[in-house]
Amino acid sequence: MRKPVNADPRWELTQADCEVAMASIESGSVDLVYADPPFATNLVQRGRSAAQAYDDRWSGIPEYLDFMTPRIEDMHRVLAGDGAILLHCDWRTSHHLRLVLDRVFGAERFVNHIVWRYGLGGSSPNRFARKHDDILYYARGDGRWFEPPMVPSTSRKMAGQLKKATDVLDVPSINNMAAERTGWPTQKPLALLRLLVNACVRPGGTLLDPFCGSGTSLVAAVDCGRRAIGIDLDPTAIEIARERLEAATSV
Ligand SMILES: C[S@@+](CC[C@H](N)C(=O)[O-])C[C@H]1O[C@@H](n2cnc3c(N)ncnc32)[C@H](O)[C@@H]1O
Numbered sequence: 001m002r003k004p005v006n007a008d009p010r011w012e013l014t015q016a017d018c019e020v021a022m023a024s025i026e027s028g029s030v031d032l033v034y035a036d037p038p039f040a041t042n043l044v045q046r047g048r049s050a051a052q053a054y055d056d057r058w059s060g061i062p063e064y065l066d067f068m069t070p071r072i073e074d075m076h077r078v079l080a081g082d083g084a085i086l087l088h089c090d091w092r093t094s095h096h097l098r099l100v101l102d103r104v105f106g107a108e109r110f111v112n113h114i115v116w117r118y119g120l121g122g123s124s125p126n127r128f129a130r131k132h133d134d135i136l137y138y139a140r141g142d143g144r145w146f147e148p149p150m151v152p153s154t155s156r157k158m159a160g161q162l163k164k165a166t167d168v169l170d171v172p173s174i175n176n177m178a179a180e181r182t183g184w185p186t187q188k189p190l191a192l193l194r195l196l197v198n199a200c201v202r203p204g205g206t207l208l209d210p211f212c213g214s215g216t217s218l219v220a221a222v223d224c225g226r227r228a229i230g231i232d233l234d235p236t237a238i239e240i241a242r243e244r245l246e247a248a249t250s251v
Pocket of ligand 1: 212
């Protein structure tokens with residue numbers, strides 16, 4: 001069951017396993033699921049303080065997929081007929097999750113394999129340095145709301161002009177000094193989430209983030225005039241997300 005920690009009509013937050021909390025979300029009531037689950041790094045992901053951490057250790061990919069599959073089925077159930085999912089992952093699991101999404105949503109519902117290119121970090125002497133995440137975009141049905149995001153053109157001919165974004169999104173990751181940094185591990189940048197929300201959720205529509213962490217997608221949604229539903233297992237994450245959402249909606 002969902003027992004939200006707040007009563008603001010623009011957003012709700014629940015601390016629970018998302019499989020449990022999603023069971024009480026009405027079928028067909030959500031316009032976009034943005035899901036940024038643990039990536040199967042086999043690490044305890046640690047943030048700024050001891051309380052800012054979550055466990056991302058698995059016995060192997062089969063256990064990870066046994067965890068993800070019923071939750072993806074529930075994300076599919078709660079989506080409206082013209083809704084869509086953005087599933088954020090990386091090289092460790094994107095090929096496995098693509099097959100799960102093909103089965104649950106239908107291979108014909110595949111829209112994009114978006115690459116979030118973040119640039120920061122070191123290089124590697126042994127291979128091409130890994131500098132991107134993968135965001136798998138699938139539609140729930142035939143129709144789907146989409147407003148192409150406009151980004152600065154990189155061609156010399158169109159210098160200073162905007163062009164429609166491609167499936168490679170260049171957005172810097174959050175640097176250590178950034179004001180938006182909360183200390184929660186693997187926090188995503190607001191600029192990336194604002195771009196995705198504006199592109200993929202109709203104004204006034206509802207976004208569900210079942211692994212909301214510090215609440216980045218929820219803050220982006222309310223900033224952009226959408227309704228946000230967030231779920232996370234961890235009480236510290238929920239507290240951080242609540243503070244961010246209260247600040248975002250107090251003005
Ligand atoms: C990659 S992080 C999300 C980061 C988030 N997008 C942000 O910007 O802060 C994954 C989150 O999944 C949460 N999580 C892990 N297992 C969960 C479960 N069964 N139900 C809900 N949340 C879970 C973790 O606590 C963690 O906050």
